[in-house]
Each structure stands twice: as structure tokens, then as C-alpha cells.
Amino acid sequence: xxxxxxxxxxxxxxxxxxxxxxxxxxxxxxxxxxxxxxxxxxxxxxxxxxxxxxxxxxxxxxxxxxxxxxxxxxxxxxxxxxxxxxxxxxxxxxxxxxxxxxxxxxxxxxxxxxxxxxxxxxxxxxxxxxxxxxxxxxxxxxxxxxxxxxxxxxxxxxxxxxxxxxxxxxxxxxxxxxxxxxxxxxxxxxxxxxxxxxxxxxxxxxxxxxxxxxxxxxxxxxxxxxxxxxxxxxxxxxxxxxxxxxxxxxxxxxxxxxxxxxxxxxxxxxxxxxxxxxxxxxxxxxxxxxxxxxxxxxxxxxxxxxxxxxxxxxxxxxxxxxxxxxxxxxxxxxxxxxxxxxxxxxxxxxxxxxxxxxxxxxxxxxxxxxxxxxxxxxxxxxxxxxxxxxxxxxxxxxxxxxxxxxxxxxxxxxxxxxxxxxxxxxxxxxxxxxxxxxxxxxxxxxxxxxxxxxxxxxxxxxxxxxxxxxxxxxxxxxxxxxxxxxxxxxxxxxxxxxxxxxx
Numbered sequence: 001x002x003x004x005x006x007x008x009x010x011x012x013x014x015x016x017x018x019x020x021x022x023x024x025x026x027x028x029x030x031x032x033x034x035x036x037x038x039x040x041x042x043x044x045x046x047x048x049x050x051x052x053x054x055x056x057x058x059x060x061x062x063x064x065x066x067x068x069x070x071x072x073x074x075x076x077x078x079x080x081x082x083x084x085x086x087x088x089x090x091x092x093x094x095x096x097x098x099x100x101x102x103x104x105x106x107x108x109x110x111x112x113x114x115x116x117x118x119x120x121x122x123x124x125x126x127x128x129x130x131x132x133x134x135x136x137x138x139x140x141x142x143x144x145x146x147x148x149x150x151x152x153x154x155x156x157x158x159x160x161x162x163x164x165x166x167x168x169x170x171x172x173x174x175x176x177x178x179x180x181x182x183x184x185x186x187x188x189x190x191x192x193x194x195x196x197x198x199x200x201x202x203x204x205x206x207x208x209x210x211x212x213x214x215x216x217x218x219x220x221x222x223x224x225x226x227x228x229x230x231x232x233x234x235x236x237x238x239x240x241x242x243x244x245x246x247x248x249x250x251x252x253x254x255x256x257x258x259x260x261x262x263x264x265x266x267x268x269x270x271x272x273x274x275x276x277x278x279x280x281x282x283x284x285x286x287x288x289x290x291x292x293x294x295x296x297x298x299x300x301x302x303x304x305x306x307x308x309x310x311x312x313x314x315x316x317x318x319x320x321x322x323x324x325x326x327x328x329x330x331x332x333x334x335x336x337x338x339x340x341x342x343x344x345x346x347x348x349x350x351x352x353x354x355x356x357x358x359x360x361x362x363x364x365x366x367x368x369x370x371x372x373x374x375x376x377x378x379x380x381x382x383x384x385x386x387x388x389x390x391x392x393x394x395x396x397x398x399x400x401x402x403x404x405x406x407x408x409x410x411x412x413x414x415x416x417x418x419x420x421x422x423x424x425x426x427x428x429x430x431x432x433x434x435x436x437x438x439x440x441x442x443x444x445x446x447x448x449x450x451x452x453x454x455x456x457x458x459x460x461x462x463x464x465x466x467x468x469x470x471x472x473x474x475x476x477x478x479x480x481x482x483x484x485x486x487x488x489x490x491x492x493x494x495x496x497x498x499x500x501x502x503x
Contacts, residue, residue: 010106011255012107012109012135012138013098013106013139014111014138014139014140015097016111016113016139017094017110017112017113017142018144018157019144020114020119020151021089022091023052023055023056023083023086023087023088024083024086024091024110025112025115027084028085029110029111032095033110035048036099048095049234049235052235054232055087060231083112087235089144092234093244097224097247098248100248101249103245104249104253106251111128113143116129130164134170137258138181138252138255140180140182141154141180142244144186149196171209177209177210178208178210178258179212180211180251181214181223181251182223183225184196184197184223185226186226187227193226197213198415201222201414205414205424205425206426208426210394212250212251212424213418213419214244215247215249215421216388218247218474220419221243222418223247224245226243257392257464261455261458264459264462270451270455270458271302271352272301272304272357273350273355274305275308275359276360277309277372278359278369278370278371279359279369280369281368283361285307285359287400288305292447293447300451301355306346308346309372312341312372313379316378322381322385323382330351332347332348333386342376351389354393355396355451356422357396358398358417360409360410361400362407364405373409377416380420384420387473388420392421392461394422394424395414395424396427396428396450397427397428398427398428401431403431403433425446429443
């Protein structure tokens with residue numbers, strides 16, 4: 001009985017598969033969760049995924065592929081399956097992500113979006129989806145790529161959340177914040193998976209989710225990226241499965257922190273760093289400091305505002321390993337040691353925040369704009385490769401944009417900072433027309449929500465502090481760097497163990 005209570009207290013992640021070839025629905029969804037729960041390691045998971053993917057191949061052959069029927073005829077026959085066996089390519093990737101979430105300590109459930117919006121759509125399916133969305137602490141969405149974007153089933157799901165009154169009300173008013181992560185499957189390794197994931201990150205953040213990518217073990221990208229064209233091939237993509245597992249693990253980690261923070265409800269003053277990186281005549285800095293983060297906000301959080309536009313960050317030289325030495329985050333270990341460099345002077349001022357606000361000004365006429373943005377972002381490479389020094393900070397992209405600027409700054413902020421193993425909130429844009437700020441009240445509401453999110457996550461981190469493990473950077477694609485990092489990590493660990501207790 002106690003085990004059942006403990007299980008119910010674990011956060012719930014809802015897995016949603018957005019493929020028209022989905023094999024699991026109804027009782028088959030529950031069976032899939034049971035099968036994943038029985039997998040003790042990645043070898044057993046891999047065996048399950050290959051077996052179920054091959055079953056789909058056999059079903060396609062039996063439906064007429066072997067006898068040369070046209071694909072539409074095969075598909076009509078294929079739709080008659082029972083729903084308790086097999087996994088489509090998108091389901092294979094989602095199953096890997098759900099297994100990662102299970103290993104991270106979450107409960108998981110599965111819903112086929114085809115059963116809600118596709119050929120098997122029903123009013124009962126809509127009711128179930130609505131109930132599960134409201135109940136879930138996080139959602140993990142998997143689907144195919146179409147021209148660098150999501151499929152229509154996932155689009156229908158997003159439109160449902162935008163238009164359903166109960167879901168909209170829940171997402172906009174619920175203090176118990178939800179998180180989102182995504183998985184995308186394309187027919188080629190670079191088949192639009194990342195663009196599809198980026199669009200979904202932006203849309204989910206706008207809907208009210210806190211959004212994350214995959215975890216440090218899979219290098220903190222935008223989510224799971226699967227490579228599969230023909231039926232049954234996703235189970236062979238080892239790297240893609242690794243990123244999908246990482247997305248599930250990452251989502252599980254964040255919903256666990258959010259759940260802990262919500263249930264503990266301790267009074268925590270979050271520490272917020274506001275970094276002004278691009279400005280025009282000081283307007284972004286002044287409005288941010290005097291209005292958006294004024295006295296009322298300062299009573300609820302510790303705010304540090306840093307105007308870096310007058311600083312001189314040197315360019316990143318992409319050295320063989322970054323940082324050059326292994327050690328604690330507090331040490332500045334980038335190879336660039338110029339005494340005038342921004343990071344050499346402000347390194348410790350960039351650390352230890354529960355929340356980070358990136359502030360930029362986008363102008364139609366850039367002649368008076370002062371910017372260190374791009375140099376600043378590229379130099380944060382050393383913070384990321386230094387075992388994700390900004391890990392689990394909530395990040396708010398805040399852009400002041402003149403009408404007609406046609407800039408992509410807020411989206412660039414989201415896609416760059418999520419690579420730091422952070423938790424992203426919805427980018428906020430303050431529109432400017434003839435020098436007048438048009439929507440400061442909306443921006444202020446976004447800042448208020450951001451402060452609440454920082455407090456929630458800070459409380460969760462405080463509650464789980466003893467059990468939390470620091471993420472370690474995994475230099476995939478850098479063989480020499482990986483070996484050098486391994487040796488330095490071993491030397492540093494050995495030195496710590498040999499040091500006297502009072503050192």
C-alpha cells in the first residue's frame with residue numbers, strides 16, 4: 001500500500017505520439033508502459049524496440065506490401081490492426097523517451113494522437129486527452145518531420161490546447177507549472193528534426209509550458225532527433241535513441257524539481273541575473289531596471305543587473321577542450337586570459353543564479369545599437385563545457401523590438417540558452433512604435449510569472465539538494481577532448497580525495 005502511495009506521488013509525464021502509423025492505442029498504450037517498466041537497462045530496451053519495430057514491418061508485409069499493393073491500399077488494411085503490438089518509428093522514439101523518464105523517477109502514460117484527431121478520432125478520445133493533460137506534470141511529444149516542421153496530428157494537438165477553454169484556463173492559471181520536451185523523427189540525419197523541435201519549443205513556451213531539451217548525457221540539444229525513413233528503421237538508430245532517452249530523462253528531472261517545489265511551498269528568495277547584451281541609448285537597461293524589475297520585484301527576489309554592452313568580450317577561439325582545466329565552477333578556466341575580457345573580469349558574477357534574463361534591443365535602424373550579444377553567447381561555450389555551470393536556471397529572453405526591426409533575437413536567445421541545460425520560459429517581446437513602449441503590462445506579467453517559476457525551481461532544488469548530481473559535459477564528436485577531459489577529471493578527483501579535510 002505504501003509503495004502504491006509513493007508511486008502516485010511521483011510526477012506524471014504524458015507521452016504523445018503524432019504519427020498516422022501509430023501501432024499502440026487503447027489497451028495497447030497501457031501494455032506499452034508495462035513493457036517499458038520491465039526493461040532493466042538499455043540492452044533490454046533495445047531488444048524490445050527492435051522486436052516491436054519488426055512486428056510493424058511484418059504487418060506492412062501482411063497488409064499487402066509483399067504482394068505489391070499500392071500504399072493507400074496497404075494503409076487501409078494496416079489501419080485494421082488491434083493496437084496492442086508493434087511500434088511505428090515515432091512510437092519507437094517516444095518509447096525510448098518514456099523509458100528515460102521512467103528511469104528518472106517519473107510515472108508515464110501514452111496516448112496516440114491518431115486516436116484523438118486522426119482516423120480513430122472520437123469524443124471519448126478528446127475527453128481523455130483533456131483529462132490527462134490537466135493531470136500531467138509534463139508532456140513528451142514525438143512525431144515525424146514534414147518539410148522541417150511537425151506533422152498535422154501534432155499541429156491539431158497544439159491547436160486543441162490553444163482553443164479548448166478548460167486546457168487554456170488550466171495552462172494560464174495553474175500555479176503548478178508543467179514542462180515540455182519533444183522528439184522528432186526524419187528520414188535523414190539532417191532531415192529537419194531540429195527546426196521542427198525549435199518551432200515546437202517556441203509554441204509550447206507560448207502556451208505556458210516551461211520547455212527543455214535533452215539532458216547532459218546527450219549534450220543538451222533541442223530534444224530527441226530520430227533518423228528513420230522506411231517502416232521499422234528507427235530502432236536501428238542508436239544515436240537517435242540516445243537523444244530520445246535523454247529528452248525523457250531531462251523532462252523527468254525538471255518535473256521532479258517543479259513538483260518538489262510545489263509541494264514544499266517554502267519561502268525562497270530566488271537569485272536573478274539580468275544581463276543586458278544589446279541596447280540603444282540605454283533604453284532597454286533603463287526600462288528593465290526602473291520598471292520591469294523595480295521595487296516590487298526586488299522585494300520578492302535578489303536582482304543583479306549587469307549592463308555588459310560597454311564591455312569587451314573576446315571572440316571564442318574554439319580550443320581543443322573548453323575549459324582548459326578541470327575544476328570547480330568558481331574558477332575561471334577559459335584559455336582566454338586577456339585582462340580586459342568580459343568573462344575574465346565577470347566570471348563569478350555569472351554563476352549561482354536561479355534565473356537569468358537576457359535583455360536585448362532590436363532596432364529598425366541599428367546605427368545607434370550597441371551589442372556584445374553574439375560574442376557573449378559564443379564565449380559561454382566554456383560555461384557549457386565546464387559541466388553546464390548554468391544548469392537548471394530558468395531563462396527569460398526579453399527583447400525590446402521596434403516595429404519594423406524584423407529581428408530573430410528572441411528565438412536565437414531561446415535556442416542558444418537551452419543548450420546550457422537550462423529551463424526556458426516564453427520569450428517576451430516589448431514592441432516599440434515611435435519611441436513608445438506598447439505592451440509593458442504584458443511584459444510585466446511575464447516577469448511576474450518568471451519570478452514565480454524561479455522560486456518554484458529554487459525551492460525544488462533546495463528540497464532535492466542532497467540527492468542532486470551535477471551534470472557532466474559529454475564531448476560527443478570530440479575524441480581528443482573527451483580523452484583529455486577524462487584524464488583531467490580523474491586527476492582532479494584524485495587530488496580532492498588526497499587533500500586533508502581542513503584544506
